[in-house]
Amino acid sequence: MDVLRLIHSQLILSLPLNKLELPQDAGFTAELTKLILNGEYHKVLQHETILPIIESNKSQLIASENINENIANFATNISKDQQTALFIAIASLYLFIQNNFTGPQSPLKSIEFLYPEGSQVDQIHQQAIDSLSAYGQVAYDGAQDPLYLLLSLHILEKLANVSKSLLLNHFNSSEEFVEEENLQQDDVLKAAINWWRSRAIMIQLSLFPEFSGPHISVSASILNASVVKALGFGLNETLQQQLSIIYQLEKSKNSLDSNLEHLAQPHLSSVRNLTNFEFVLTGAKAKRTKFQTKANSGLIVLAKSNYFVNDDITEQSPESYELNSDLLLEKPHFEDIGNEDIDEQIYKKQKTDLQEIDYSTLLPVSLRSEYIPESLKSLDPNNQPQLSDYDNIQLLLRLYTLRQTSPSNDNLVSAQLMSLVSRVLYQSNTTAINYTIFSRALWERSILETTKARTIERGILQMQSLVEEIGLKIQTRFIPTSNDEISTAATRSRYIFQIPSIPRWDLDTKLAEKFMSLGLIKSAIEIYERLGLEVDVALCHATIGEESKAIEIIKKRISNHPNDARAIAVLGDLLGEPEYWYKAWEIGKYVKAKVSLSKYNYYPPKGIERNIEQAIIHMNDALSINPINFSNWFFYGCLGLESNQFELAAEAFTRCVALDDSNSLSWSNLASAHLSLNKTREAFHALKKAVASTDNKKSWRIWDNYLIVAAKLKEWDEVLLACRRLVENRKDESGEGSIDIPVVEKLVEMLVQQDYPNDEEDLTFFQKSCIEFTTIMLPNVINSSSRLWRIISRVELWRKRPWASLECHEKAYRALSHNPELELDETVWNDTVEACSDLVAAYESLGELPGKHGADDLVCKDWRYKAVQTIKSLMSKGRQSWEDTEGWEQLKEMRKSL
Structure with a gap:
């Protein structure tokens, strides 16, 4: 058991050979482990212990029959020896990755190896692609050696003893596939199988242009914390920690690959704690051109590793091209770290809130040098120390998460992304950075540089170089190959499962898009033709208004691939005809076809009546296949609210907040559903979450709802908080209209129930907040509300400040007496008389109470004179319009009584 655990934990970690620990009694598994860790994957399948097993079962592989079922039978037979079968699955998976993601090309071709000479290569290849396709998603048919991935997936399914195969069966509900289980500490082989199967499923998903089906749910469920515990139990502390690090990195990467980027951050926080990685984003003066005499503002990431592995390995890195610019420096020269001129309010917040680096955030920020930890402040910003591979990966994962959760084309976000990628690229010893990490950082720098006129040339050249260096299916080379020995397959694939998966055709596609944006049409067309991405080409034509050309391309694609549900659904989108969406769903349960049908029924073309019930049915079908799509659940919930199906809406928005608990609109809509179901307490809880995760300036309606529900539940502290937020957010546009007067009256009623204490320190938090709100915040907002001034006067009188209370009464009267409607509207006249x-x-x-200055000072010595003058003034204003009215008589009585 210990031998098994040690071998498979090191295989999961992809340790370099010089770090490998093998027990004496490992047997032939030691040889197989060394071959895999050395990148000689094809030699595993040709090993003297493996090859006879494969050869003896080749009779199961008949090219003329169903390839998928044949591979499944083949996998069943060779899986009788679980240990050997797992090595075959791992080697096959790596061979597929080598041939499609990392390069260089493997010398062992899958069809030549598994099938007899003279077999129909094209037919076998296409059947393998069809077998990897799922739920209307056609796997990219330009993938090399898909048999390797298909074989690996089938073996891992057999070893996992799954009840329902993702490869052989398509069910209507993904819930049937969820296989989460808590492994025991002696389930070593099962733990290794689950981990490798999760990896293989995520690689399969990278073959699809979009995600569909239950694959994401299955991958997430089988790779859980119990897998790490089972593999690491009893191992030394170093291996246990490395397994935990890799696990957290991989879960974060899988979240990004699954477009669930909001789930990545908790794992990134966990892995930072494991490696004790120190890093911070701060401001700095930087010179960026050769002729700059004064440094300008910039951003820099200061980072330092405290946990190293693989620190004695020298990597053969891809070529990093220089700018060769007469103007720009190769990299910015930084000075004066953390001493930027900063807005005073931000500085105050920094002093009070951010004196310690907050590593729970995606990108910790320190605005002032005094708050940067000494260990980071002492770093030379222009020659920062080498980071460990794990910490470099953390920075890249944070880059991807930040980009996927931020607005596009935002200059500040671009600066933050460049500061992250620069920290990976510009280290004291770049030869110690893993090939895959360094090349990915170069790629991301190129993407950022191609948006700038001065750096676009280097960006395009670097992208072209990286695409060609993979060495896969490149017919025409623009970059001369180097005579230096290229990095090994093991080096290139070491961290392939921890960095977001980008197969070589995705790299090609991105390069083609850049060529198109520069007007290099011929180069772009060559790439698209090489990739054979007809659907994407059609979508590009549709984007630029050439719908007829797009339709022609799509129809040609469908004629050659009649079961391509995505192509059929896209044709439906282009033509706006539901029959194609129905067909796409019938062929492969293609989720987006049902989404299109749902929206077609909700937003029908002119002349067709809206059908919300049908929209709900179609969206329910889509969610039964892919239950972790946030936008679909949100739309489903909105349909429920509009059709008064509040149970449905509550379920939908509960799913939304489970997927993204920072989405305030989901929480708010969930609260609306609960209120309609008379679940006031649940609604209050949901609204509390909504206001905690919302942008206050844009969400005053959520605060308004929060106020109403809190008032129903008599949560007066929360009512007061909501009132304050509403005034803060809406005072500029709505003025006193931002104040809910009846609620303020109720708050004041609660406030004055008890006597004002002799010592202000005895005031409760509610009392202090309510006093501050009514006597400081509200007076700055009131324009013409006499009622509000009277409310404030009541508070001031309760505070034993009669002079302030009288002043509020005066303002209340003036607010009405200056109304231009006074001589025209009798209601206004009567209100003014009342005031x-x-x-x-x-x-x-x-008037005769003690004033604020003490001694013989009174609130208003001449109060009687002021009262008479006030009455006379009002009578003079109303004489022409309101003489002999009831209000006029009331004024006369008041004057007489004085």
């Missing part, structure tokens, strides 16, 4: 009556009563009751 005048209140003010006169206030003069009478408060």
Whole structure:
């Protein structure tokens, strides 16, 4: 058991040979392990212990019959020896990766190896591609040696003893496929099988242009914490820690590959804690051109590793091209770290909130040098130390997460991304950076540089070089090959499962897009033709308004591939005809076809009536296949709300917040569904989550709902908080319209229930907040509301500040007496008379009370004179319009009483 655990943990880690520990009794598995870790994957299949097993079962492989079932039978036979079968699956998976992701090309071709000479290569290849296709998603038919991946997946399914195969069966519900189980510490082989199967499934998904089916759910469920515990139990502390690191990196990467980037951050936080990685984004002065005399503002990531592995390996890195610019420096020269001029409010926040680096965020920021840890502040910003491979990967994963969760074409985000990638590329010893990590960093730098006029030349050249260096299916080379020995397959694939998967055709596609944007049409067409991506070419034509050309290309694709559900659905999108979406669903349960049908029924063309019930049915079908699509669940929930199916809406938005608990609209809509179901407490909880994760400036309606629900539940602290937020957010556009007056009255009623304490320190938090809100915040917002001034006067009187209370009464009266409608609208006249009556009563009751200055000071010594003058002034304004009215008589009575 210990031998098995040691071997498979090191295989999972892809340790270099000089770090490998093998027990004396490992037997032939030691040889196989060395071959895999040395990148000689084809030699594993040709090993003297493996080859006879494969040869003896080749009779199962008959080219003229169903390739998928034949490979499944073949896998069943060779899986009788689980240990040997697992090595075959691992080697086959790596061979597929080598031939499609990393290069260089393997000398052992799958069809030549598995099938007899003279077999129909094209037929076998196409059947293998069809077998890897799933749920209407056609695997990329330009993939090399798909038999290797198909064989690996079938073996791993047999070894895992799955009840339902992802390769042989297509069910309507992904829930049937979820296979999560908590392994015991002695389930070593099962743990290794689950881990490799999760990896193989994610590689299969990279063959699809979009995600569909239950594959993501299955991959996530079988790779769980119990797998790490089972593999690491009893091993030395170093191996256990490395397994945990790789696991967290891989879960984060899988989240990014699955377009669930919001799930990546918790894993990134965990792996940072495991490696004790120190890093921070800060401001710095930087010179970027050769003739710059004064440094300008810039961003830099300061980073330092505290946990090293593979630190004695020298890598053969891909060529990093220089700018060769007469103007630009090769890299910025930084100075004066963390001493940028910063807005005073930000600086205050930094002093109070961010004195320690907050590693729970995606990209920790330190705005001032005094808050940068000494270990980072002491680094030379222009020659930062080497980082470990694990920490380099962390920075790349944070780059991908930041990019997928940020607006595109944002200059600040671009600067942050460039600072991350620069920290990976510009280290004191770049020869110690793994080939895959370094080449991916170069690729990401190129993507960023191709958006800038001064760096686009280097960006395009670097992209072309990286595509050609993989060495896969390149007919015409633009970059001369180097005579230096290229890096080994083992080096290139060491971290392939921890960095987001980009097969070589995706690299080609991105390069073609850049060529198109530069007007290099011929070069772009050559790439597209080499890739054979007809659907994507059609979509490009549709984007630039050439719909007829796009339709022609799609129809040609369908005639050659009648079961390509994606192509059929895209034709439906182009023509706006539902029959194609129905056909795409019938052929392969293609999720986007049902999404299109749902939206077609909700947004029908002119002349067709909206059918929400049908829209719900179609979206339910789509979600039964892919239950982790956030946007589909959100749309489904909105359909539920609009059709008054509140149970459905509650379920949908519960799914939404489970997928992304930072989405305030999902929480708010979930609260609406709960309120409609009379679940007030649940609605309050949902709204509390909504306001905690919302942009206050844009979401005043959520705060308004929060206020109403909190008031129903008598949560007065939360009611007060909501009132404050509403005023803060809406005062500029709505003024006093941002104030809910009845709610404020209720808050003041709660406030004055108890006597004002003799010592202000005895005030409760609610009392302090309510006083600050009513006496400081509200007066800055009120324009013409007499009612609000009277509410504030009540608070001031409760605080034993009669002078302030009287001043509020005066403002309440002035707010009405200056109304231009006073002489035209009797209602306004009567309200003003009422306010005048209140003010006169206030003069009478408060005027002779002690004033704020003490001694013999009074609130208003001449209160009687002021009262009379107020009445006279109002009577003069209303004489022409309102003489002999009831209000006029009331004023006369008041004057007489004085």
